Amino acid sequence: MDRIRRSQIAGFAAAFLMFLVFAACFLIYQLSGQEAEIKRDLAAVISRHPELEEELLFSEEGRETVADSPELREIIATLEDKYNFSYRVSKNTIRTLKTGAVLMAAAGSAFCALALFLWVTSRRRRKVLEEELRAMYTCLNRFSTGIFDAYKELPWEDGRLRPLCERIEELGELLKLHDERRAQEQENTKALITNISHQLKTPLASLRMSHELRNDASLSQEEREEFYESEQKEIMKLQELLDVMVNVSRLENHMIVIRPVPALLRNTVEAAFNTVCVKAAHKGISLALHMEEDFIVSQDVRWSTEALVNVLDNSIKYSPSGTSVTVRVQPLTASVLLEVEDEGVGVPSAEYHKIFQRFYRGTRAAAMESDGAGVGLYLARSILEQQGGTIRVKAARGGGSIFQLTFVLAEPLQNC
């Protein structure tokens, strides 16, 4: 709207200027005619009175003093009466008017030129603007076909549309990011499915084998029972694996919500011990707990227990029989440190940051135990971090590992 008004005003101004120029030209033409007429009359006067030629011409050049004698004035007055023209007045008026007209014409033309120049530049600017808009249009079109770095071809000049360009750029980057995330998630899901199916294959295969063999008529009762037992073991393994997998996939898809509330830590530790003690006893590994006082920490008891069970499970799995797993609890300033120390295979320091990644299995761990999905520690870390705590591993003096878990104290001690 504003633009239209402005161009209208510009149009009127240009028309007015043109009118002025024409008027000035017309005036010049008219005045030139009058001047010629005066000159003609003057010539006529001089031809009749040759003796006055000098005075008349001098007076034309403005040397009033010489020509200004009373006699001359008289003669001129007579002449003016006779020929009916006022020589000096008209001469001066015409000259002034002519100068004015010339000036006006010059100024008018200059303004016209300026207006033309402005018009051309604004046209060029509009063209640039149009090009920028077209580039943006193309860019947005390419976004919709999935080419998200099309924004790199946008004009980079500091035009008036620069802010718009920047928004489009941000949009492109956002789309790209989302696209990458989606691809990443797809990859993740694929990896998850591949891993789960891979992990399930082995126990399922051995289960099927023993199931098929058990129906063989030539088997003794004793052998049959043996197969039955191993089947049960495999079923247990499958069950455990599935439980962990379900938890991982639920955690990844944000179906598990961890709600930390102030709760006693000892209960969590005892619940975890109860879960793993059978397995430990089976393997001949002794469990020990050193916990002098109890602490109220911020935790989701169910998931804290799950995390601790996973860490203990891991230590039991990768320790030889006859060793012990020790848990120590001690206060820090704003948190409580829970250490799980084993005498197992240990973790090489270059693998420290990898063992908490999903499906990562340490080189020594993989060499020692064929089953293990590489999700227990990942799950433990996810849970603990969502409660504001941490987990890390370091080498124990005896060659095993120490897992250090922290829980946030519900009421921080301030005296450290």
Place this chain on the structure above:
Amino acid sequence: MKPIAQTIDLVKYYGKEGNLVKAVDHTSVTIERGKFTAIVGRSGSGKSTLLHLLGGLDRPDSGKVFIDGDDIYAMKENELARFRRQKVGFVFQDYNLLNSLNVWENIVLPIGLDNRKVEKDFIMDIVESIGLKEKLHTRADKLSGGQMQRTAIARALAARPAVILADEPTGNLDSRTELEVMALLKKCVSHYGQSLIMITHDETIAQMADTVCVIEDGKVVAAE
């Protein structure tokens, strides 16, 4: 969403021919926003130089550093200084606190120096979650190592920088305090959505980061 920090073909050599040290050697890394990234390498691997270049404390021989989308070495010296004050928080091994000031004064000093308004509620929130509430009026030289480093972390967070750079932040602390300071750093990342880049030689500390970049002889050899 732009990455919080990015280096493109960054180069920084020291010394002359013969004993040329390639501290940072054609390194291109991208560091994600809102994450805790550890740069790990042995001493002399060039990780400190890389951190200094990321923080605008040094000038590279060639290559570019983008922080929060800005090409920091395209800036003039005074622009860079202002940028550093407003966008980058530092946490060093030796804390760099002013001993004659108390905890609160140390925390708000950089904000005051920058002529910005002190957001009291925000800073009290940090102070509380960092466990320094009772120590606010204690002079810095009366604090333990862990408390000093917590003050330094609070100071870095209080200025609301785009990124915090930490150079061996637990280097002078005992193992237990180290664990606590690390837990605190992690919490700040998730709680305040802060981006944090930490360098360390210690895998035991690096494992607590979301992303670990391994650097050897001035080159990034692994990032996971």
